Amino acid sequence: MKFETLAIHKGNLITDKNKPVVQPITLSTTFEHGNEGGVLYTRANNPNRMALEELISVLEKGEDAAAFSSGNAAGTAVFQALEPGSHIVAPDDMYHGLHNSMTILFKGIHEVSFVDMSDLEKVKSAIRPNTRLIWVETPSNPLLKVTDIRAISALAKAQQAILVCDNTFATPVFQNPILLGADIVMHSSTKYFGGHSDILGGALVTKKRDAFWEKVRTVQKVGGAVPAPLDCYLLTRSIRTLAYRMKGHAEHAMILAEFLLSHPRVERVYYPGLKSHPGHQIAAGQMSGFGGIVSFTVKGDASTAEKVVSKLHLFANATSLGGVESLIERRAAVEGPDTKTPQNLLRVSVGLEHTDDLLKDMNQALG
Numbered sequence: 001m002k003f004e005t006l007a008i009h010k011g012n013l014i015t016d017k018n019k020p021v022v023q024p025i026t027l028s029t030t031f032e033h034g035n036e037g038g039v040l041y042t043r044a045n046n047p048n049r050m051a052l053e054e055l056i057s058v059l060e061k062g063e064d065a066a067a068f069s070s071g072n073a074a075g076t077a078v079f080q081a082l083e084p085g086s087h088i089v090a091p092d093d094m095y096h097g098l099h100n101s102m103t104i105l106f107k108g109i110h111e112v113s114f115v116d117m118s119d120l121e122k123v124k125s126a127i128r129p130n131t132r133l134i135w136v137e138t139p140s141n142p143l144l145k146v147t148d149i150r151a152i153s154a155l156a157k158a159q160q161a162i163l164v165c166d167n168t169f170a171t172p173v174f175q176n177p178i179l180l181g182a183d184i185v186m187h188s189s190t191k192y193f194g195g196h197s198d199i200l201g202g203a204l205v206t207k208k209r210d211a212f213w214e215k216v217r218t219v220q221k222v223g224g225a226v227p228a229p230l231d232c233y234l235l236t237r238s239i240r241t242l243a244y245r246m247k248g249h250a251e252h253a254m255i256l257a258e259f260l261l262s263h264p265r266v267e268r269v270y271y272p273g274l275k276s277h278p279g280h281q282i283a284a285g286q287m288s289g290f291g292g293i294v295s296f297t298v299k300g301d302a303s304t305a306e307k308v309v310s311k312l313h314l315f316a317n318a319t320s321l322g323g324v325e326s327l328i329e330r331r332a333a334v335e336g337p338d339t340k341t342p343q344n345l346l347r348v349s350v351g352l353e354h355t356d357d358l359l360k361d362m363n364q365a366l367g
């Protein structure tokens with residue numbers, strides 16, 4: 001079956017004798033011993049989380065998935081499952097929350113090298129005898145840099161290191177890292193999976209139920225950073241429409257990117273769907289669509305960029321991404337003083353409003 005069909009029919013565990021069409025929310029924290037589903041206690045398992053995990057694993061073409069209370073908890077679970085003393089190769093523009101997890105929480109536990117993942121020679125020379133994990137995020141945040149997942153996978157295999165891909169920006173609608181050679185896929189379900197800016201969540205999907213995955217499952221159950229049944233229910237419901245939302249986001253992002261490209265007040269546009277984007281060819285070879293995030297620099301400095309943001313009516317000045325409503329923010333302001341992001345760069349999460357309205361608003365704000 002195709003993605004759209006699976007998204008609607010998988011992850012719907014109906015046991016009620018009244019045969020509801022939609023799986024109910026099971027809020028009970030505990031379950032009678034000896035029940036048919038083998039459900040014990042909600043931190044270890046519950047019917048709504050089982051449904052969500054089944055749905056995400058099917059859509060990402062994996063053997064199993066584990067849901068977490070946030071994307072950061074999901075990523076951190078991978079670092080927790082690694083043997084202490086492991087070396088990690090990670091992107092120099094890694095999502096800052098997970099960069100912080102590695103450098104703050106795992107300081108003195110793991111070693112990490114941050115490299116430009118779009119430069120294969122740099123990745124190769126960063127690998128050490130104790131490299132156990134290679135982390136990629138593509139397209140990346142906020143410059144939409146593209147990493148060649150197949151090429152990095154070959155390097156990881158040669159080193160017997162695990163390859164994890166943060167697939168939050170692409171979603172399984174446009175990119176299946178497992179089919180491209182990744183061992184584990186990570187998601188912040190807070191973004192496109194949730195899609196309505198009202199749920200915090202994360203997930204990991206594994207290619208194989210191997211020994212490392214067992215450790216991840218132990219971290220999930222024992223560490224306990226798990227989502228509540230209501231959040232699992234909301235996520236399952238949102239994922240039913242993921243394919244259609246992503247098609248809309250990508251179509252609107254392309255229209256906005258082309259509009260910005262031709263605007264005299266715009267300096268540079270970053271969108272992997274544009275032929276001028278340095279990662280366009282690789283993106284076209286591993287993605288079936290280019291996603292809904294567009295970054296651009298305005299001619300001028302930080303205050304010029306902030307002026308544009310303040311004049312917008314339809315694009316809320318807020319962090320995060322992946323919701324139906326358009327958001328914009330000056331990333332350097334959020335990333336802090338040691339950011340490498342250009343000060344005049346604005347990142348847009350292009351929403352599902354009509355593009356006529358979005359372009360009209362952007363045009364008046366650019367002035």
Ligand SMILES: *Cc1c(COP(=O)(O)O)cnc(C)c1O
Nearest residue numbers: 070071072095097168188190201
């Ligand atoms: C938001 C995000 C995360 C972290 O997810 P949270 O749900 O905020 O914890 C990780 N990676 C990427 C690419 C993200 O956008």
